[in-house]
Amino acid sequence: MSALLQVEGLVKRFGGVTAVDGVSFGLEAGAVLGLIGPNGSGKTTLLGMLAGTHEPTAGRVLLDGRPAHGRGAHRAVRTGIARTFQTTRLFPGWTLREGLRLARGEHRGRRGRLGDEEAAALLGLDGLLDRPCGSLTSAAQRLAMIALALATGPRVLLLDEPAVGMDDEEAGALAAAVRRVAAELRAAVIVVDHNMHFLMPLADTVTVLAAGAVLATGTPQQIRADEAVIASYLGEA
Numbered sequence: 351m352s353a354l355l356q357v358e359g360l361v362k363r364f365g366g367v368t369a370v371d372g373v374s375f376g377l378e379a380g381a382v383l384g385l386i387g388p389n390g391s392g393k394t395t396l397l398g399m400l401a402g403t404h405e406p407t408a409g410r411v412l413l414d415g416r417p418a419h420g421r422g423a424h425r426a427v428r429t430g431i432a433r434t435f436q437t438t439r440l441f442p443g444w445t446l447r448e449g450l451r452l453a454r455g456e457h458r459g460r461r462g463r464l465g466d467e468e469a470a471a472l473l474g475l476d477g478l479l480d481r482p483c484g485s486l487t488s489a490a491q492r493l494a495m496i497a498l499a500l501a502t503g504p505r506v507l508l509l510d511e512p513a514v515g516m517d518d519e520e521a522g523a524l525a526a527a528v529r530r531v532a533a534e535l536r537a538a539v540i541v542v543d544h545n546m547h548f549l550m551p552l553a554d555t556v557t558v559l560a561a562g563a564v565l566a567t568g569t570p571q572q573i574r575a576d577e578a579v580i581a582s583y584l585g586e587a
């Protein structure tokens with residue numbers, strides 16, 4: 351069986367800088383991939399190519415065997431690839447329910463869309479649907495951003511440093527929410543984060559980037575024991 355998401359030989363150059371240098375991997379529905387690596391190793395640029403905001407210099411992204419790269423962020427969402435960002439991008443005066451309505455309305459007709467209560471329950475935001483987003487804790491705002499991404503009915507969800515600024519308890523709740531999203535919605539999830547306490551228990555597979563290329567891929571246990579990974583990244587993480 352071929353993977354839901356197939357990434358084949360992706361390259362991205364910015365002038366003379368090669369940010370991503372021939373990255374390939376496959377990801378099944380319901381699986382969580384952790385993407386780690388030192389600052390500047392190409393993680394955000396790779397997510398940008400998957401999310402349609404960066405045109406690959408070479409290579410391709412296939413969703414269910416069909417090309418899904420280089421078509422702009424809006425088309426990527428329509429195709430079924432949604433992302434969140436390192437910074438929160440919520441309208442502070444809007445409630446989560448209003449945000450969900452907007453996100454859903456923009457992508458009318460997509461399959462598998464979640465109801466408000468269902469989205470809130472998946473993310474552990476029960477009871478917060480009608481509060482202005484600006485009044486939520488920063489951890490709840492990060493979960494709310496994931497809810498908005500889910501409202502578009504993605505089959506692939508890309509999370510860029512979702513646990514930033516969270517304490518251990520908040521990061522644990524986020525990890526549980528991401529697992530529910532993968533298991534219950536059968537979404538393939540890619541999580542970029544520098545917080546190994548959060549990411550290692552969450553990920554099924556971890557891919558390590560160094561200087562734009564894949565240094566190692568394996569289970570969290572294999573990655574923790576990989577000497578090249580420890581030398582280039584985990585030793586300082």
Ligand SMILES: Nc1ncnc2c1ncn2[C@@H]1O[C@H](COP(=O)(O)OP(=O)(O)OP(=O)(O)O)[C@@H](O)[C@H]1O
Binds near residue numbers: 391395
């Ligand atoms: N728009 C751009 N123009 C020129 N160079 C860029 C651009 N975006 C990224 N780069 C370069 O590409 C390389 C990879 O950057 P990227 O942001 O993808 O890394 P990262 O692994 O996400 O880093 P971090 O962990 O700090 O977020 C870096 O050398 C960066 O300076």
